[in-house]
Amino acid sequence: MASAAATRTAGKAPSRPGWAMPLRITLALFGTYGLTSTSTALLARLLPGSALDASMVASMMSFAIATGIVVWIFAARSALAVTGWVLGLMVATGGLFWLLAPADIRAGLLG
Amino acid sequence: MKGFRQTQSSVHTWTGLLVGWVLFLIFINGTVAYWREEISRWMRPELAVTDMVRGPDDETRMVEGAIAALSSRAPDAANWSITLPSERGAGTLAVWQERGQARFRWPDAHNSLWIGGEGQPVAVRETRGGDFFYRVHFDLHYMPVIWARWLVGFCAMFMLVAIVTGIITHKKIFRDFFTFRPGKGQRSWLDGHNATAVLALPFHLMITYTGLITLMTLYMPWGLLANFSDPQAAYAELQPQVPEAAYAASPTPLAPIAPMLAEVRRVWGEGRIGYLWISNPGDASAQVTIARHPSHNIAADSATIIFDGVSGRALNSPIIDGPGETARQVMIGLHAGRFAPTLLRWFYFLSGLAGTAMVGTGLVMWTAKRRDKLPDPAKPPFGFRLVERLNIATVAGLPAGMVAMFWANRLLPVGMEGRWHAEVQTLFILWGLCFIHACLRPAKRGWVEQFGLGALLLLGLPLFDQVRGAGLWQHLMAGDGTRMAADLLLLALGLTLAAIAIKVYRHKPRIVARKVRPNREAALAVAGE
Structure with a gap:
């Protein structure tokens, strides 16, 4: 792909495996949504103010968070390392949210 | 770099x-x-410059005209809605939904009519217009x-x-x-x-x-779901819901609308009236919901006042939004630019x-x-x-x-x-x-x-x-x-x-x-x- 070719000629990295760009793209599509969702949920619990206000502010911030994650995914030197970071942070933020969330919220999320 | x-x-x-x-x-x-x-x-070239709203009197006249037209055209409807123009538009749209009829998406010649500046019905070509x-x-x-x-x-x-x-x-x-x-x-x-x-x-x-x-609540619902097991209930905190009264099947005339409009103007001060929703018109269970025109300020709030349709008494008080919710409304207002x-x-x-x-x-x-x-x-x-x-x-x-x-x-x-x-x-x-x-x-x-x-x-x-x-x-x-x-x-x-x-x-x-x-x-x- 031309994008991969451009990256290869421009970057200092000598050679990149063929799966690196597909991995980054997949991560940018799904990992971004996952990590944004867990961070937004965690923020909604941590932000001060009424529950509705905290939810709204967290939701509004989510698109900036998502943009930052995409930039990071394509800027990172190693596709594999950034995948690990994104998935790790997703588990960390999601887990922390789960610990902070009261039982009825957890039940609601489980359907 | x-x-x-x-x-x-x-x-x-x-x-x-x-x-x-x-x-x-x-x-x-x-x-x-x-x-x-x-x-x-x-x-809609049939609507003239004289069908624009210039003040509260024009609003009242058009709403009264709409209710008169709806009363004769669709007296037994499940609900009526009346949409007033902003300073930029012309003509008031009166829409009805027949009882037992499925909800439709867009008003057309079969379920709506236009009201002009004098409160008179105007024959207008069917079009979506700028919408x-x-x-x-x-x-x-x-x-x-x-x-x-x-x-x-x-x-x-x-x-x-x-x-x-x-x-x-x-x-x-x-x-x-x-x-x-x-x-x-x-x-x-x-x-x-x-x-x-x-x-x-x-x-x-x-x-x-x-x-x-x-x-955002469609794309990223997790912010709301993190604090509310039922996102619908999130807004109930701000404004206690007025339950829609069940159809009583006992014909009762609708209270005059002008005092309700006057009450809305008193509570909200300045700003136009944008929208009226009348459920079970002509029935003992009638309710009138009045919303401000969205062009009234930068925040796209959804404040409404609900009246008992028979007594004309207000059933709720206006909501007071917190900073986060207000910020969201201002963002939406900035996008739509209605103000x-x-x-x-x-x-x-x-x-x-x-x-x-x-x-x-x-x-x-x-x-x-x-x-x-x-x-x-x-x-x-x-x-x-x-x-x-x-x-x-x-x-x-x-x-x-x-x-x-x-x-x-x-x-x-x-x-x-x-x-x-x-x-x-x-x-x-x-x-x-x-x-x-x-x-x-x-x-x-x-x-x-x-x-x-x-x-x-x-x-x-x-x-x-x-x-x-x-x-x-x-x-x-x-x-x-x-x-x-x-x-x-x-x-x-x-x-x-x-x-x-x-x-x-x-x-x-x-x-x-x-x-x-x-x-x-x-x-x-x-x-x-």
């Missing part, structure tokens, strides 16, 4: 291309929708609304990423803004793209971000045009950049040709299709069954023909002919109205500034498209092998807007 910028440049190119055509549609329709109410006035451009801008058309909104949100997120990576790619953002290198093929495209992008950059960032916020007075509205419109041009020049740049590197420019590969054809049909063909809808509004029989569907289909039929045309013609011809068609269609509209005897001159005599401005804007846009078409046509590439150059002129003209 070089590597960082280069990777972001690739992200910018590919995210931009993949969603560029949908973004062009979103941008151009959203831009046009800033004149939503003016377009509605143009598309079409507003809805197609995020609901698209011919597909379920939820799919459309997800697709639009996906494209908007790509847009946000494309803007941010575009800024990162752009190391000399201020110097480049003052750089224009005409006659340099791909360079000129780049400069045009930069100029339209940077000129209105704060607008592009704002409009994309706030656009995502308008539908914007005329001058600011022009800035919204011109910034939107710059955004449309930014997407358009960006799309064309993708081909301009690659044409030089083609192994055989006479026989480009399939992908290249596909992008080229889609670019022509979208950037030049879609505007022509949109104008064709205005022609359908003028030419279709006024009493035609399913009239608004036919108007909308005209747009999509012409747009589809433009794509076929773009595939059959050489690229340069395609650009010239489709921009030319758009120009002719635009220039013809005010002339047609004038020949019919309801044109610029008559608007001037009636003191109708809005309709005059609309005709002049149609002429100006038509001349702009004509200038683009002529420049592309006249252009002779210096080097025959490089077909980039004809397109360059189009960028110039578009950027010049």
Whole structure:
């Protein structure tokens, strides 16, 4: 792909495996949504103010968070390392949210 | 740092291309929708300047007229709704839903009527008016609304990423803004793209971000779900719900509406009344919900006051929003610009045009950049040709299709069954023909002919109205500034498209092998807007 070719000629990295760009793209599509969702949920619990206000502010911030994650995914030197970071942070933020969330919220999320 | 910028440049190119055509549609329709109410006035010429609202007395008269008309036309309806115009619109829309009838999506000749300035019913052609451009801008058309909104949100997120990576790619953002290198093929495209992008950059960032916020509870429900097991209950905290009373099947006259309107004005102080919802009219269980007009301030709040329809007594008090919820409403208000007075509205419109041009020049740049590197420019590969054809049909063909809808509004029989569907289909039929045309013609011809068609269609509209005897001159005599401005804007846009078409046509590439150059002129003209 031309994008991969451009990256290869421009970057200092000598050679990149063929799966690196597909991995980054997949991560940018799904990992971004996952990590944004867990961070937004965690923020909604941590932000001060009424529950509705905290939810709204967290939701509004989510698109900036998502943009930052995409930039990071394509800027990172190693596709594999950034995948690990994104998935790790997703588990960390999601887990922390789960610990902070009261039982009825957890039940609601489980359907 | 070089590597960082280069990777972001690739992200910018590919995210931009993949969603560029949908973004062009979103941008151009959203831009046009800033004149939503003016377009509605143009598309409903039966409503005159005397059907506009100038003060509370006009409002009361029109609401009373609407209720009188609804009482005789649909006395046993399940509900009535009455939508008042803002300062910019004309005519009040009265809609009813028959008991036991399924909910319909759009009002048409079978379930709605128009009320003029004296409270009298006015026979108006069936059209979506400017509302079409507003809805197609995020609901698209011919597909379920939820799919459309997800697709639009996906494209908007790509847009946000494309803007941010575009800024990162752009190391000399201020110097480049003052750089224009005409006659340099791909360079000129780049400069045009930069100029339209940077000129209105704060607008592009704002409009994309706030656009995502308008539908954020759909795209990112986890913020609400983190605090509420039932998101519907989130708002109940702010405003205790008034349950809709069950149908009592005991005929009882509706209380006079004027005192309710007076009470709403007393509670809210200034600001227009926008909307009334009357459930179970003429029944003991009637309720009247009154909402403020959304143009009353920058925050798009949804404050309503609910009255008992028989006693006329208010059942709730207005809500007080917290800072987070208010911030969300202001973001939505910034996006929709309903509060914007005329001058600011022009800035919204011109910034939107710059955004449309930014997407358009960006799309064309993708081909301009690659044409030089083609192994055989006479026989480009399939992908290249596909992008080229889609670019022509979208950037030049879609505007022509949109104008064709205005022609359908003028030419279709006024009493035609399913009239608004036919108007909308005209747009999509012409747009589809433009794509076929773009595939059959050489690229340069395609650009010239489709921009030319758009120009002719635009220039013809005010002339047609004038020949019919309801044109610029008559608007001037009636003191109708809005309709005059609309005709002049149609002429100006038509001349702009004509200038683009002529420049592309006249252009002779210096080097025959490089077909980039004809397109360059189009960028110039578009950027010049």
